[in-house]
Every structure is written in structure tokens, then in C-alpha cells.
Amino acid sequence: MNEGFALSTESLVKSYELDGQKFNAVNSISLAVTAGEFVGLVGPSGSGKTTLLAMLSALLTPTTGKVIIDGTNLSDMSDKQRVEFRRKRVGFTFQANNLIPYLTALENVELMLRLNGELTAAVRTRSRDLLARLGLAARLHNLPSQMSGGQQQRVAIARALIHNPAVVLADEPTASLDTERAHQVVETFAQLIHEHKRAGVIVTHDLRMITYTDRVIQMRDGDVARIYTSRAEIRELAASGPG
Amino acid sequence: MQKLLTPLYLAQMEVLRNKVRFFLISLLIALITLLVLFIAALAEGLGGGNREYISKLDADLLVYKADSDLLIAASRLPRSVMNQVRRVPGVRAVGPIAVSNAAIDTPLETPDADPLRVALLGVEAGLPGAPPIISGSPFSTNRAPEAVVERRVIQRLGIKVGDRISIRTDQGSGDETFEVLVVGLSDGQQYGLAPVVFLPLLTWDRVRSKTGPNSPLNLNLIAVQLEDPNDLAAMKALIPAQVKDVEMAGIREAYEALPGYKEQQSTLDTQRFFTLIIGVLVIGGFFQIQALQKVPQVGMLKAIGAANWMVAVAAIAQIILVTVIGVLLGGAATLLLASTLPPGIPIVFTGQAAVAAIVSLLFIGPIGGAISIRYAARIEPLKALGMSS
Ligand SMILES: Nc1ncnc2c1ncn2[C@@H]1O[C@H](COP(=O)(O)OP(=O)(O)O)[C@@H](O)[C@H]1O
Ligand SMILES: [Mg+2]
Numbered sequence: 001m002n003e004g005f006a007l008s009t010e011s012l013v014k015s016y017e018l019d020g021q022k023f024n025a026v027n028s029i030s031l032a033v034t035a036g037e038f039v040g041l042v043g044p045s046g047s048g049k050t051t052l053l054a055m056l057s058a059l060l061t062p063t064t065g066k067v068i069i070d071g072t073n074l075s076d077m078s079d080k081q082r083v084e085f086r087r088k089r090v091g092f093t094f095q096a097n098n099l100i101p102y103l104t105a106l107e108n109v110e111l112m113l114r115l116n117g118e119l120t121a122a123v124r125t126r127s128r129d130l131l132a133r134l135g136l137a138a139r140l141h142n143l144p145s146q147m148s149g150g151q152q153q154r155v156a157i158a159r160a161l162i163h164n165p166a167v168v169l170a171d172e173p174t175a176s177l178d179t180e181r182a183h184q185v186v187e188t189f190a191q192l193i194h195e196h197k198r199a200g201v202i203v204t205h206d207l208r209m210i211t212y213t214d215r216v217i218q219m220r221d222g223d224v225a226r227i228y229t230s231r232a233e234i235r236e237l238a239a240s241g242p243g
Numbered sequence: 244m245q246k247l248l249t250p251l252y253l254a255q256m257e258v259l260r261n262k263v264r265f266f267l268i269s270l271l272i273a274l275i276t277l278l279v280l281f282i283a284a285l286a287e288g289l290g291g292g293n294r295e296y297i298s299k300l301d302a303d304l305l306v307y308k309a310d311s312d313l314l315i316a317a318s319r320l321p322r323s324v325m326n327q328v329r330r331v332p333g334v335r336a337v338g339p340i341a342v343s344n345a346a347i348d349t350p351l352e353t354p355d356a357d358p359l360r361v362a363l364l365g366v367e368a369g370l371p372g373a374p375p376i377i378s379g380s381p382f383s384t385n386r387a388p389e390a391v392v393e394r395r396v397i398q399r400l401g402i403k404v405g406d407r408i409s410i411r412t413d414q415g416s417g418d419e420t421f422e423v424l425v426v427g428l429s430d431g432q433q434y435g436l437a438p439v440v441f442l443p444l445l446t447w448d449r450v451r452s453k454t455g456p457n458s459p460l461n462l463n464l465i466a467v468q469l470e471d472p473n474d475l476a477a478m479k480a481l482i483p484a485q486v487k488d489v490e491m492a493g494i495r496e497a498y499e500a501l502p503g504y505k506e507q508q509s510t511l512d513t514q515r516f517f518t519l520i521i522g523v524l525v526i527g528g529f530f531q532i533q534a535l536q537k538v539p540q541v542g543m544l545k546a547i548g549a550a551n552w553m554v555a556v557a558a559i560a561q562i563i564l565v566t567v568i569g570v571l572l573g574g575a576a577t578l579l580l581a582s583t584l585p586p587g588i589p590i591v592f593t594g595q596a597a598v599a600a601i602v603s604l605l606f607i608g609p610i611g612g613a614i615s616i617r618y619a620a621r622i623e624p625l626k627a628l629g630m631s632s
Contacts, residue, residue, distance in 0.1 A: 050628050059546060059625050060632070080550075086624075087548020094546070094627050097539035102260040111253075113318070115244040115548055143260070159547075171628055 004198035005068075007056065007167045008032035012065035014051050016042040025051045027064065027222035032169070036197040038190050041209040042237075043219030049203045052146055052172060052219070056201065057090050057169050070166045086116050091160030091168040091198070095175045098156035105131060105155045106140040112163045123162070130158045131157035157189050158200040160198055168193060170202040174209055179242075186212045211238040249549075257557075258564060265561075267571040268529050274606050276573020279515055280588065283600040284581070287587035292436040293507070294498035296364070298608035299431065301340070301473055302371040305497045312499035313519040315342055319461040320489070327486045333478050338370030338607035339444055343451040344437065345557045348409040348420065349400060356362070359399050360409060362434040365447025371466035374441055379404040379427035386445035395438035405426050410440065413452045421450045422473035435501075436589070460604050502611035515600070519607055526611030530562060533589040534615035541619055542626030559570045559609065559618040566608025570601060 013027040033039050038163040054060035055067055058074045067074040069089060074116050077085060086092075091112075099108045107129045113119040131140055134154040144152050153173050160168050170189065174182035186202070189210035193200035202213065210216050216228040216237060228234045258265045295304075306328055311318035313553045322339065329337045343365075346358035366372040368381035374391060390408065397403065399448055402425065410418045423442065432439045442450060448460045469478055479491045492500065534541075541554055581592055625631055 012354050050630060053624060054628050054630055057546070059628065060630070083548055083550050085548075086546065090548070092627070094543060095625070095629065097543050097631055098543070102257045107256070111249075112547065114245055114249045114252065115553075117244070139504055227407075 004034065005032040006035040006037075006070065007201070008068050009038055009056070009065040010068070012055060012067065014048075014055060014065045015063045024063075024222045025239070026055065026058045026062075029161070029222075029224055031217060033199040033201060035166075035199050036194055037215065038193045038200040038202065040203055040213035040216040040234075041203045041219065041223065042207060042216060045205065047219040048222040048223075049219055051222075053201065053203055055167055056167065056211065057092065058085055061114065068119055072137050073218050086180070089166045091165040093153065093156040093168075093170040093173045095172040098159075099152055101144050105136055105139045105147065105151075105158075108144070108155055109158045109162050112159050116157065116163055118163065127158070127162055130162060131155070133192070134158055135184075148181070149176045150178075150185055151178065153185050156189070157185070157192065157194060161192055161198065164196070165198060167199045168202065170200070172203055172205065174204060174206055179208070182206065182209060204240050207240055208242055210234055249271050250553045250555075253553075253559050254557045254560035254564065258561060266607060267378045268526070269565050269572060271525055272522065272566055272569025273531075273572035273576060273610070274603075275518060275525070275607070276570050276601070277577050279522075279600050279604055280573065280577045280597060281510055281580075282515045282518060282591070283596045284590040284592045286515070287593050287596050288591040289436070289511070290508055291431075291591050292433045292589050293501050293504050296374075296432050296434040297498040297501070298494060299374075300372065300466055300494060301375075301468070302494065303472050304467040304479060304482070305340075305344040305492050305494070306337075306420070306467060306482065307490050309483070309490050311490065311612060313490070313492050314502065315463050318463050320463070320465060322460060322462060324486060324489065325462070325465050327422035328465055328467060328482060328489075331478075331482050331485045333474055333481065334403065334467055335470045336371055336468040337373035337507070338367055338466045339462045340372040340461045340466055341365035341410070341444060341447055341451070341461070342434070344435070345440065345450070345452070346411045347396070347400065347440070348411055359396065360437050360536075361393075361396060362437045363410065363412070363447065363451060364434065364439050364441050365444040365446050366441055371468050373463075374429040374432050374439070375405075376427040377430050379425070381427055381442040382446075383426070385443045386449075387443055388421070388423045388427045390423040390441065391429055392425055393432045393438035393440070394428060394430045395576035396431070396440060397425075398439070403422070408440075411451055412450055413454075415454050423450075429559045434459060449590055454612055462515050497508060508537065519603055522536060522604070522607040523611040526562070526566070526608050527614060528611075530558070530612040530615040534558070534618045535618065538622055538626060541622045542624055545622065545624035546627035554622075555616055555620045558612065562608045562616070564604060569608075570604050573604075574601065 010030050010140060012029045013024055015022050015024050029052060034157055038149055043049055055062050103111060104154055106127060109131060113123055134157060136151060136154055139151055174185060177185060186209045216234055218225045228237055295602055305351045306321050307318040325337050325339055327333060336632050345363040346360055348358050367385060376391060404423050404425050407422050408425060411418050411420045419444055482491055584590060623631055
């Protein structure tokens with residue numbers, strides 16, 4: 001069932017205990033994402049989106065179930081291997097604090113390559129090109145404090161892609177952006193996921209952003225409430241408003 | 244390789260892009276360094292001024308009068324004891340030391356200056372207790388009106404070997420002055436924080452302060468050289484067994500028993516210790532505040548795959564860098580300040596004390612920063628997603 005998928009989960013569960021009561025923040029979720037596919041993860045606050053994302057990125061250990069990326073089960077890895085896995089196979093953008101404040105845009109992107117010991121002259125030009133592609137050609141040597149929120153998110157997108165990860169995970173990348181900037185960021189993000197053939201997952205509470213995704217998984221109380229696959233369905237959901 | 248260097252790269256970039264902040268903390272470390280080095284130099288200077296003569300004695304043991312509690316002023320030994328000590332098997336040589344103090348009149352050219360206070364020591368040329376002479380010659384006889392003086396006496400009075408000095412002492416009925424010829428020069432010989440004027444023993448007896456008319460010549464100490472310095476412990480027991488009414492001390496024991504010496508040194512050590520503790524706390528506080536501010540970025544770094552050791556190494560590297568710069572700055576400032584100090588101030592920089600101080604200072608950064616390093620290493624990568632486990 002998992003063959004051919006860059007990212008898949010099988011009956012993924014994360015349980016927490018609250019006031020002595022056990023509950024599933026993520027309740028038996030099975031999903032699969034192919035390389036080059038951009039999946040939107042939506043749902044009300046508390047529905048389990050971030051928890052799911054944390055398990056997909058090996059930051060959080062599932063209570064039961066599996067996460068399989070590139071054919072490897074994350075549960076079979078040691079802690080050390082999981083760190084290495086995130087460094088090599090995962091690209092991340094976060095809601096906030098994406099960038100190292102004392103590094104420039106270019107240096108933040110290159111940091112991902114440094115961490116992997118892969119910073120060479122050739123990939124250096126690739127970092128510049130990618131940032132230029134994201135409209136940041138004039139911002140290469142700016143510190144995060146000298147860039148807008150949208151520009152910072154785009155630097156984070158470049159960093160999430162530069163080391164050729166298998167999966168790219170984005171947690172609320174538009175939370176602090178105005179509508180126009182949000183559209184620009186997610187649209188470019190989608191293009192790059194498609195071009196670079198990565199498995200992309202974007203968590204967003206802003207339904208308008210899902211127009212750029214290929215599939216939408218709607219969560220509620222830890223369960224998959226509904227999956228939107230056709231363009232028409234997705235467009236209709238996106239039109240239903242900011243969420 | 245690049246992976247190994249990444250933490251150093253991060254540490255270095257953070258410092259370079261926040262120069263003022265890190266310079267200020269280095270400056271604080273520099274000030275602490277200055278303080279610690281000066282306290283060490285003061286301890287050395289004051290300690291030296293007290294102990295110099297005793298600690299440099301060409302002797303293995305000192306003989307005191309019994310029950311003098313190693314107080315030199317309270318120890319009074321008749322000259323005959325010297326012969327008794329010399330006859331103890333294992334003793335190679337003995338020499339008398341008699342202690343008093345005096346003032347030396349300043350030359351007429353500087354009439355308003357106060358008389359120079361000196362320690363007046365009676366010794367015998369060629370015997371233990373006599374100082375090494377760096378220029379000039381020793382006393383010609385044991386009762387010649389001659390003196391060997393410490394370099395500071397020459398400097399302060401502006402005289403030279405071959406000049407005469409007037410020694411003023413209290414003779415009970417009033418001050419009297421004695422003229423002696425300076426025949427020799429000695430260096431680094433202070434006693435009781437005063438430079439020393441050495442006189443031949445019998446001259447000393449004539450010149451020394453006397454409270455009454457009938458005050459016989461007594462020695463304060465007898466300096467003893469042993470045939471075999473390794474026999475120290477045995478000889479320390481043997482001499483009082485064969486010579487009545489004496490007690491013994493090694494050189495170190497002797498200067499540690501000088502009045503106020505131990506108290507002074509421990510006061511200065513306490514000051515130095517607390518200065519170091521303050522340094523540890525200041526640096527620890529600074530790096531802890533910084534670690535708290537860096538929680539989000541460290542969480543993010545770990546989420547994107549930086550290992551704990553990278554975060555820890557980056558933190559350590561930064562602390563070491565800031566500490567080393569601070570200590571270097573402080574050391575340079577100390578050198579600069581020390582070279583402008585007037586000579587009378589009892590501040591002495593010795594290589595050994597300065598190295599010990601600098602080594603201890605280099606540890607205050609890592610010790611102070613240890614908690615913040617541990618804290619940074621424990622930040623959870625889940626923080627990047629706004630979660631915690
Ligand atoms: N460490 C935790 N301990 C207990 N409950 C948690 C923990 N983390 C998340 N939860 C709970 O799990 C549910 C899902 O949270 P989350 O994944 O953050 O939702 P979303 O990202 O969709 O807003 C929420 O009810 C949240 O309170
Ligand atoms: Mg969330």
C-alpha cells in the first residue's frame with residue numbers, strides 16, 4: 001500500500017492524558033503523499049494538525065502506528081538517526097522564528113547545507129538562484145530584521161528546499177502575513193514543490209491558501225473529517241473564506 | 244569537517260554580528276581580570292615586603308628562644324647560644340640575626356622629606372643571615388662603622404655605595420645619630436615592609452635603640468645551615484634536644500609566623516576569591532539571559548537537524564572566545580597601568596602569580612556559562628512547532 005509514496009502513515013495515533021482522561025490528539029490517521037504532490041492540512045484549532053506534522057517530521061513519537069518516509073519507518077530509527085533524518089530528508093518552515101537572527105538570508109539558506117556538510121561552490125549558486133526565484137535577489141545579504149515577514153517566510157521556503165529533502169513540511173507559513181503576501185508565498189511554494197518533486201504538506205487555518213494544493217485533508221478532533229481531491233471541490237472549499 | 248565546524252561558524256557569526264553586546268561582556272571580564280591581577284600583585288607586594296628577607300635567607304632553619312611563639316621581637320638569645328648550636332652534629336654553619344629599626348636622615352638637598360624608616364639588621368659577614376651583595380663589598384670587620392643597604396635605600400636617599408648615611412635611633416634619653424659608610428648594596432631585601440640596612444653585629448649593638456642604660460646584646464634569631472638539608476625534620480628535633488631553651492622553625496614557617504602576614508595574605512586571597520566568584524556570576528548571568536532569549540532559535544535549529552552537541556559546542560566556543568578576549572584585554576590594561584605606577588606602591592607582578600590568576604580567570608567563563616550551556620542543550624526541538632512533550 002505504501003509503495004511509490006514519498007510519505008505515508010498507517011493508523012497513526014497520538015494519545016495524551018488530560019485530567020486523568022486519555023484522548024487521541026491524532027486518531028488513527030492513514031495518509032499517503034507522492035513526490036511532487038502538495039497536500040493541505042486544514043481544520044479548526046485543536047484538531048491535531050500540528051501534532052500530526054510533528055510526527056511526520058520525527059519530532060514526536062507516535063503512540064501507535066507508523067510514519068514511513070522514503071521507505072523507512074521512523075519508529076525503527078534511534079534518536080540520533082531521527083536527528084540526522086530531519087537534517088537530510090526533511091525541509092521545514094515554521095509559523096515564526098524561522099531564521100537565525102544573526103545570519104543573512106543567504107547564510108540562513110546555506111546553514112542547511114553546512115549542517116549536512118554539503119556547502120560547496122556549486123550549491124552556493126543554487127542557494128542564490130533559489131532565493132532569486134523567490135524574489136529575494138536583492139535581499140541575499142539582509143538580516144532577518146531587515147526583511148518583512150513575507151520575505152522571511154520565503155527565505156525559510158528556500159531553506160526547506162535547498163538540501164533536496166524527501167518531504168517539505170510547512171506549519172502555518174502565512175499566519176503573520178497579509179492576504180496578498182500570503183497568496184504570493186503559498187503560490188511560489190506550490191510551484192517549487194511541483195518542480196522539485198518533493199512531497200509537500202502545508203498546515204494552514206486560512207482556507208484560501210488551499211487553492212494552491214493538490215489535495216486537502218480536513219481534520220476534526222484528531223480524525224480525518226473529509227478529503228478534498230478534485231479541483232472543483234478544493235476551489236469551493238477555498239472560496240468558503242479565510243477559515 | 245564542515246559539519247564539525249558549523250557550531251564554531253554559528254558562534255563566530257553571532258559574535259561578529261553583535262559586536263557591541265559581546266564586547267561589553269568582554270570588557271566586564273577585562274575589568275575583573277584587572278582587579279584579580281592587581282589583588283594578586285598586591286598580595287605579592289605586601290607579602291614580599293614582609294617576608295622578603297626571611298624567605299631569601301641562605302639558611303635551612305631558624306633558632307628562636309623557647310616559647311617565643313615564633314615572634315621574632317619576643318625571641319632573645321644570648322650570643323653564646325650560637326656556639327652551642329654550631330656544635331650540634333649535622334650543623335654546617337650558624338649566623339646571628341639581630342633586629343631593630345631606625346630612621347635615616349634624608350640628605351640636605353631634600354630637607355622637607357621625612358626621614359626614611361628602615362629595618363636595622365645586625366649580621367656577621369660571611370655567615371648565614373648576611374645578605375648577598377650585588378655591588379660593593381661586605382663589612383670589613385664585625386665592629387666597623389659600615390653598612391650594606393637595600394637598593395630601595397639607595398633609590399630613596401639618592402646616594403651611592405661609598406657615601407655616608409646618618410642612622411637615627413632612640414637611645415632612651417633621646418635620639419642619637421650614627422654615621423656609617425655604605426660599603427655594599429643588596430637587592431630585594433625588605434623586612435616588616437621596610438628596606439633593610441645591614442650593620443656588622445657589634446656596630447648594630449652600638450647603634451640600635453636602647454630603652455635603658457643596661458641592655459645587653461641579644462640576638463633575635465640564629466640562622467642555621469645544615470650539612471644535609473634533607474635532614475630538616477630530624478635536625479629540627481635534635482637542636483632543641485641539645486641546646487637548652489630554644490625552639491626551631493623552617494623558613495616558610497618563620498615567615499608565615501611574621502605578625503599579620505597570614506592574616507594579610509588570607510584577606511587578599513579572600514578578596515581575590517570573591518572577585519572570581521563575582522566574575523563567574525556576572526558571566527553566568529549574561530549567558531543565561533542570552534540562552535533564555537535564544538530558546539526559539541535554538542529550538543528551530545534542533546528541529547531542522549542540528550544535534551545537541553552542535554548547540555553545546557557553539558555555546559562553549561562563544562563563552563571561551565569572550566572570556567579569552569576579556570582576559571587578554573584585562574592583562575594588557577594591567578600591564579599598561581602597572582608601568583605607570585609610582586615605585587613606592589607595594590605591587591609586584593611575578594610571572595607565577597600572574598599565570599595562576601590568569602588560568603583561574605580563564606575558567607570563570609566556562610564555569611559561569613555551564614548552566615546556560617546545559618540549558619541550551621536541553622531545549623526541545625518541538626518548541627519550533629510551538630509544542631512541548
Ligand atoms: N503535549 C500535550 N499534552 C497534552 N495535550 C496536548 C499536547 N499537545 C497537544 N495537545 C492537545 O492535542 C490536541 C491537538 O493539538 P494540535 O495538534 O496542536 O492542534 P492544531 O495544531 O490542529 O491546532 C489539542 O487538544 C491539544 O490541546
Ligand atoms: Mg497548530
